[in-house]
Each structure stands twice: as C-alpha cells, then as structure tokens.
Amino acid sequence: MIERLVGELWAEMRTASPERWVLVAAAIGSAIVLAALARVDHPLVLACVMGFAAIAALQPASNAGLATMAIVLARWLATADDATTPDTAALAIGLITFHLSLAVMATVPQAITLDPRLRRRWLLRLAGLAGIAMTTWVLVEVFTRRALGTSTALATAAVLAIAAGAGAVRASLSRSTR
Amino acid sequence: MTEPRPVDEAGDAAPWRPTAAHLRAVAVAFGTLIVGLLFGRPDMVVVGVPFAWIVLWSTIDRPRGHAAASARIGNTVLREGDATAWRCRVEGAAGAEVVAARTTPTAWVEWWPHGGADAVFVDSTGTVDVEMRMRSTRWGRRTIDPVRLTAASSFGAFQTLLTTGHVGLVTLPLPASFDADAPMRTTDGLVGLARSSHAGEGSEFSSLRPFAIGDRIRRINWPRSLRSDGLQVNATWADRDTHVAFIADAADDFGRSDGIDGAASSLDTTVRAISAIAEHHIARGDRVSVRSFGTVTQLTVPPGTGQMHLRRVLDALTRLRPANDGLTIRRAGRRPLPVTGAALTVMLSPLVTRDALDRAVELGRHGLRVVVIDTLPQQVTADGDAFTRLAWRIRLLDRRREIRRVQQAGIPVVRWRGPGSLDQFLRDAARRASAPRLRT
Numbered sequence: 164m165i166e167r168l169v170g171e172l173w174a175e176m177r178t179a180s181p182e183r184w185v186l187v188a189a190a191i192g193s194a195i196v197l198a199a200l201a202r203v204d205h206p207l208v209l210a211c212v213m214g215f216a217a218i219a220a221l222q223p224a225s226n227a228g229l230a231t232m233a234i235v236l237a238r239w240l241a242t243a244d245d246a247t248t249p250d251t252a253a254l255a256i257g258l259i260t261f262h263l264s265l266a267v268m269a270t271v272p273q274a275i276t277l278d279p280r281l282r283r284r285w286l287l288r289l290a291g292l293a294g295i296a297m298t299t300w301v302l303v304e305v306f307t308r309r310a311l312g313t314s315t316a317l318a319t320a321a322v323l324a325i326a327a328g329a330g331a332v333r334a335s336l337s338r339s340t341r
Numbered sequence: 342m343t344e345p346r347p348v349d350e351a352g353d354a355a356p357w358r359p360t361a362a363h364l365r366a367v368a369v370a371f372g373t374l375i376v377g378l379l380f381g382r383p384d385m386v387v388v389g390v391p392f393a394w395i396v397l398w399s400t401i402d403r404p405r406g407h408a409a410a411s412a413r414i415g416n417t418v419l420r421e422g423d424a425t426a427w428r429c430r431v432e433g434a435a436g437a438e439v440v441a442a443r444t445t446p447t448a449w450v451e452w453w454p455h456g457g458a459d460a461v462f463v464d465s466t467g468t469v470d471v472e473m474r475m476r477s478t479r480w481g482r483r484t485i486d487p488v489r490l491t492a493a494s495s496f497g498a499f500q501t502l503l504t505t506g507h508v509g510l511v512t513l514p515l516p517a518s519f520d521a522d523a524p525m526r527t528t529d530g531l532v533g534l535a536r537s538s539h540a541g542e543g544s545e546f547s548s549l550r551p552f553a554i555g556d557r558i559r560r561i562n563w564p565r566s567l568r569s570d571g572l573q574v575n576a577t578w579a580d581r582d583t584h585v586a587f588i589a590d591a592a593d594d595f596g597r598s599d600g601i602d603g604a605a606s607s608l609d610t611t612v613r614a615i616s617a618i619a620e621h622h623i624a625r626g627d628r629v630s631v632r633s634f635g636t637v638t639q640l641t642v643p644p645g646t647g648q649m650h651l652r653r654v655l656d657a658l659t660r661l662r663p664a665n666d667g668l669t670i671r672r673a674g675r676r677p678l679p680v681t682g683a684a685l686t687v688m689l690s691p692l693v694t695r696d697a698l699d700r701a702v703e704l705g706r707h708g709l710r711v712v713v714i715d716t717l718p719q720q721v722t723a724d725g726d727a728f729t730r731l732a733w734r735i736r737l738l739d740r741r742r743e744i745r746r747v748q749q750a751g752i753p754v755v756r757w758r759g760p761g762s763l764d765q766f767l768r769d770a771a772r773r774a775s776a777p778r779l780r781t
C-alpha cells in the first residue's frame with residue numbers, strides 16, 4: 164500500500180511544473196529556517212518538523228502545515244530567551260513564507276504555471292505581510308526599549324488597530340469595485 | 342466542428358467552505374496572540390499579527406454568491422487523433438480569486454494544457470471561462486469523468502467545489518491506409534466499379550464483335566467497321582458491385598494499445614483494417630457488411646453502400662468490446678453463418694484460438710471465397726515474465742501449424758500490411774475465376 168502511495172505521489176510529482184518545485188522548495192526551505200531559528204536540535208523533534216513539512220509540501224490541503232508550525236512555535240516558546248531579538252521577525256517571516264507557499268499550492272493544480280497577475284498578487288502579499296511583521300517587531304522593540312509596562316498589550320492593540328484600519332479600507336475598496 | 346452542446350447545466354451551487362490554509366491562519370493568529378497577551382510574550386505578537394491580518398482580510402473578502410458552472414464540449418464524435426474543445430463558464434464567483442480545473446485521467450484521452458489542469462484568474466465580474474482541449478487517441482466509446490472546478494478566494498481561505506457532468510465521447514476508428522490493385526470478379530450486384538466476368542453494359546473494354554440487334558449506336562466502333570465488311574461494336578465487361586463481408590474476431594485483445602500514436606493491439610488492427618477496406622470498397626460502390634463474434638454483444642451491420650453506410654460501419658465498430666469469455670464465444674459459434682454465396686468474406690483475427698480458423702474453413706467448405714487477415718501484433722510475446730514468454734512461444738508454434746493446415750485447405754491467411762495486403766489473394770481469385778471450366 165505504501166509502495167502504491169509513493170508510486171502515485173511520484174507520478175503526480177513528475178507532472179509538476181517548475182514553478183511548483185520552487186514553491187515546494189520555498190516551503191521546505193522555510194521549514195528548515197524555522198527549525199534552526201527555534202533551535203530544534205532533538206533528532207526526533209527535527210524529524211517530526213521536517214516530516215510534517217514534507218507532507219505539507221506534497222499535500223498542501225492537509226493540516227500537516229499546521230502541525231509543523233505548532234511544533235516550531237512550541238519549541239520557540241520553550242527555548243527563546245530574549246523575545247525581542249531580530250530572530251523574532253525572521254521567525255514571523257519564515258512562518259508567513261511557509262504558510263503562503265502552502266496556500267498557493269493548495270489553490271492551483273501542480274502542473275500549471277501561475278497566471279502572472281496571480282503570481283504578482285501573491286508576491287505582493289508576501290512582501291506586505293513581511294512588512295507588517297517587521298513593523299510589529301519595530302513597535303515591540305520600541306515599547307520594550309522604553310520599558311513601557313504593558314508593552315505586549317500595547318503593541319497588540321496598536322498593530323491590531325492598524326490592521327483593522329487597513330482591513331476597513333480594503334473592504335471599502337472591494338465594495339466599490341464590485 | 343458542430344455547434345457546442347451543453348453537457349451539464351450548471352453544477353449545483355456549493356457553499357464556500359474554509360480551507361486548511363484558513364484554519365492554519367486562524368489557529369496561529371489566535372494561538373500566538375492569546376499566548377502573547379496571557380504570558381507577556383511580545384514575540385508571539387510579532388508572529389500573530391500578520392496572521393491576524395490574513396484572517397481579517399480573507400474574512401472581509403469572503404465570497405458571498407453561489408458559483409455555478411456550465412460545461413460544453415465542441416464535438417462528441419471524433420476520429421482517432423482528433424481534438425475538440427472543452428469549455429466551461431463559471432458564474433457567480435464574485436470575490437473569488439482563481440478558478441482551478443482538474444480533469445480525471447481517462448484512458449486514451451489527452452488534455453491540454455498541463456495534462457488537464459488549468460487555473461484562471463477571476464476578475465471583479467465573477468464570471469470566468471475555462472477552456473481546455475481534449476484529444477482522443479483510440480477508437481471506442483468512453484465516458485469522460487466530471488471535471489472538478491475549484492474556486493478559491495483571496496489567500497486561498499475559502500473554496501467551493503463545482504463538478505461538471507459525465508460526457509460520452511465516441512471516437513471513430515481512423516482507417517489505416519489501404520488500396521487494392523487487383524481486380525475482383527464474379528460479382529452479382531447491379532452497380533459498382535468492379536468488373537464482372539460476364540460481358541454486358543459497362544465501361545471496361547472487353548473485345549470487338551459484330552453488330553447485333555439491340556446494340557446501342559454509340560457502341561459502334563466506326564474506324565474498325567470501315568475496315569471490315571460489317572458493323573463492329575465494342576463489347577465491354579459488365580460493371581457490377583461486390584458484397585464484401587467482414588467477420589471480426591473480437592474475443593480478446595492481444596498486445597498493448599498506445600492509441601493512434603503508438604503500438605496497436607490486435608483489436609486496433611482489426612478495427613482499423615475493417616475501416617480501411619470498407620472505405621476502399623464503398624468508394625468503389627461496393628456493398629459492405631460487418632459481423633463479429635466473441636464480443637459482449639454481437640455486432641451486425643447488414644450489407645449496404647454509400648458514405649452514410651460507411652459512417653454506420655465505423656460507428657458500429659466503436660461498440661466492439663471483447664468478451665474474454667469462452668462461453669460467449671462457444672454460444673456465438675452456434676449462430677448461423679452470416680454471408681451470402683457471392684460475397685468476398687474477409688475474416689480478421691489474431692488466430693490465437695482455433696475458433697476463427699474453424700469458422701474460416703467452414704465458410705470455405707460452403708463455397709465462399711474467404712481470406713483470413715492475421716492481426717496478431719508482433720510485439721505480443723514481449724513480456725517481463727519468462728513463463729509467459731515461453732507459453733507464447735509454444736502457442737505460436739501451434740498456431741503456425743494450424744495456419745498451415747488451413748492454408749492447405751485452400752483458405753489464404755495473410756498478415757495485415759496496409760496497402761496491397763489483399764492483392765495477391767485477389768489476383769489468385771481472379772485467375773481462378775477466369776480459368777476455363779469444364780461443364781458437365
């Protein structure tokens with residue numbers, strides 16, 4: 164049965180477009196970076212992370228991606244000493260890359276090359292979300308440096324307010340175009 | 342191409358459902374923000390805020406309408422190797438970002454582009470046309486499985502699945518190239534281009550003879566008449582048609598079939614050879630009939646001529662399905678012989694079982710002119726299993742002996758080689774027919 168499954172999987176992957184392989188590489192690569200950032204050094208945990216990441220890359224519509232992210236985040240919480248290092252922003256960007264790679268793969272068939280408009284849109288999203296992560300990290304850094312008492316709550320509130328504003332603008336724009 | 346016909350009127354409007362990507366974004370956003378706020382971990386906020394933004398954006402952008410799809414196919418009747426367009430219009434997908442189509446692989450059907458997958462960007466109107474091309478590479482009747490269409494919203498957060506209906510596709514065999522230079526004699530029909538062995542009204546010159554009462558004036562050969570004592574007329578051979586009866590042995594299909602572009606199985610060769618010979622004879626005005634044995638349902642096309650009849654023959658050939666069952670073949674063996682005395686009977690068989698040869702001998706004993714075309718592919722013995730190869734070798738030795746016996750009984754057995762396959766047989770038959778006979 165496993166042999167048949169691997170055979171089917173291999174047959175499917177042979178039809179994949181080069182762009183699909185780039186997305187698979189992005190997902191696996193970001194999982195490796197995430198594992199390094201979260202200091203996943205235990206072989207079993209590392210095997211779990213990479214195993215789930217591989218399954219997620221091959222079957223992006225599954226929940227294996229969520230399992231990968233959950234393990235990485237749990238490991239990060241357990242090992243991170245300083246919460247405001249640049250590694251935090253790198254972790255966020257890594258998670259975003261991993262998530263978006265899987266989302267694109269789940270949306271379009273593996274054999275096709277993305278429409279240029281679609282490709283541009285997803286790249287803009289990646290850049291925008293990376294920007295949001297960086298902005299949030301800067302805000303958190305500022306609040307922490309100035310030793311504000313409730314820095315986490317303040318940062319969350321500030322960023323969510325910005326996000327809500329952006330969302331409202333987005334909603335009004337989409338209503339006007341329909 | 343015919344007018345496109347709807348094959349599925351609007352696939353049921355399916356609800357928009359959250360995807361694994363949306364679940365992932367929600368879980369990470371809420372999990373990290375709650376942990377960050379409860380345990381005072383600002384790093385979790387850095388991670389959670391972009392995901393919260395994804396959740397917010399995709400929820401605001403969530404499609405509200407009910408998408409529906411209607412698919413059309415350009416032509417449901419094709420020739421082998423021909424392609425047709427498959428078009429699908431998806432409506433009510435406002436808010437969706439992309440519509441992806443995935444086909445289910447069907448044997449001997451090729452899809453473009455990307456092997457039967459496509460993804461089309463949806464604009465603000467929410468209506469999008471997906472177009473793919475399909476090519477059928479082997480004769481037969483097959484059902485194209487539904488095409489699955491998935492419309493996805495921004496960030497791939499919500500999806501709806503639409504499926505089209507089953508499509509029946511008829512692929513007519515593409516006749517192999519065939520031609521016969523040898524004449525055919527002893528015909529009993531009234532029309533056609535085949536020269537009869539009897540003198541009569543026709544176009545082919547036979548001899549000169551003295552004028553007789555009833556001869557047409559235009560038949561008089563004036564130059565010859567001037568040089569002789571009386572009027573001389575051109576005698577001609579009568580133009581008659583021929584009834585060519587095909588008997589297809591479709592009890593089993595031997596060899597690999599790669600469609601029109603690759604290796605041909607025994608049944609492929611049978612069907613394409615019948616198409617080719619039938620097309621050749623119908624173009625000459627002859628009558629053609631087809632029978633089969635060893636099939637799930639016995640194929641019977643009565644004698645007829647003309648292009649409509651050729652279309653009927655080709656259509657009937659697409660129904661050939663091997664029974665692979667000895668009982669069916671034995672039952673078919675008890676049916677009466679289908680051909681008339683004056684017909685040229687062409688039996689096509691891989692000759693792996695003795696059934697076809699027995700039938701051919703039986704027909705020959707009834708005084709019919711029978712030729713057997715051997716359709717067994719050359720590569721049939723190529724098998725990975727050594728025992729199977731050995732079994733084939735033993736069977737082929739037996740088969741060679743059986744064929745020799747049948748040939749000794751006066752039934753010619755020829756391999757299908759396309760043009761000229763039947764020439765030698767037809768020449769021999771014509772020679773025998775024109776030989777002097779002793780009448781008692």
